[in-house]
Amino acid sequence: MVDVLDELEWRGLIAQHTDLDELRALMQEGPITFYTGYDPTAASLHHGHLVQIMVMRHLQMAGHKPLALVGGATGLIGDPRMSGERTLNEAKTVAEWSEKLRAQIERFLDFEGPAAARMVNNYDWTGEMTAISLLRDLGKHFRLGTMIAKDTVARRLASDEGISFTEFSxxxxxxxxxxxxxxxxxxxxxTGGNDQWGNLIGGTDLIRKAEGKSVHVLTTPLITKADGTKFGKSEGGAIWLDADMMSPYAFYQFWLGTEDADVERLLKVFTFLGREQIAQLVAESAAAPHQRIGQRRLAAEVTTFVHGAEATAQVIAASEALFGKGDLRTLDGRTLRDATASLPSADVVLGETTIVDLLVDSGLEKGRGAARRTVASGGAYVNGEKAEDEDAPLTSADVLPGDLVLFRKGRRNMGVGHVK
Incomplete structure (x- = not known):
């Protein structure tokens, strides 16, 4: 059986650590309990949190017991950023986001068996803390020089804006x-991201001073592209794990768009595929890069983990059907709407709107004369079928799930009609 720490290292999921050999020896004695924290700074987790979830799953699958902490208290304060104070969110908003994050995290961990996970919220103990206990019982273990020397704090102190006591605490x-x-x-x-190293080490120091015990920290690296730039932005912003904030279709397309040079690394980080499977995918991708074999497997694996097999199947079916490789009518309306959201669009009034109207109203053709010529030459399509009659109005028989009508000019210029 592969040592879990060796597995994490092979996958590129270990950046800094306190003492890996000591931690390995401790794990060999039996299962340990570990934790990862997630602050509710938004209504959803994103791809950066997914890295931490992958680490938690690897450790849990190796028999160790996860504690998934939602920062109901720390989310009210805000982790200091390199520049500028965070906007403090309302307590009600933080509480709502905490519940959403808890529900998301619960989907990814196993809460039964000998390595059952447990959800915890730091508001349960921090909310009861008085100012006196914070200063007397906790503050006495911290030295100001050490706190100021931390990278984020030092940069903020050197800036014009400085840092508030709120974020400093x-x-x-x-x-x-x-x-x-x-x-x-x-x-x-x-465990946590490499940018959290200073905060994580603060916990080990506190336990050593307060309890006289040695505990451990392990961080993951910042995931970057092959060219060194930060990984994980889409046209719409962050790569959210909530289907309402980023549709499964858009999520799948993001991973499908991975550059060839990044596929192997991302397969290691974001999937549970084994070494031989990844090596084979990399070899097949190199032999036929135009087929995007590695990207398609990466997209399918990550989307299935985050959104489930059924949603992934619908997304793949939609991708194929849009390009004539499947039946559009078998898709669910939401997936079809998500898949066509960025296409040129036009309104459809059943019994009135024609293919000529769609081509012109969507901007695929500049005028009705040009649109008529496209239809006459056999270059216009409705739901994948060639449009024969330029004057025939669309009917209920032309409506796809989601109250949509797909139309096309030539092979590649596609538009979507929204039935009113």
Missing amino acids: YQLLQANDYLELYRRYGCVLE
């Missing part, structure tokens, strides 16, 4: 989370 609260989880559940490992 964040590192105390996160360190206290580790201490509480150590005391409550025997947690001995915290």
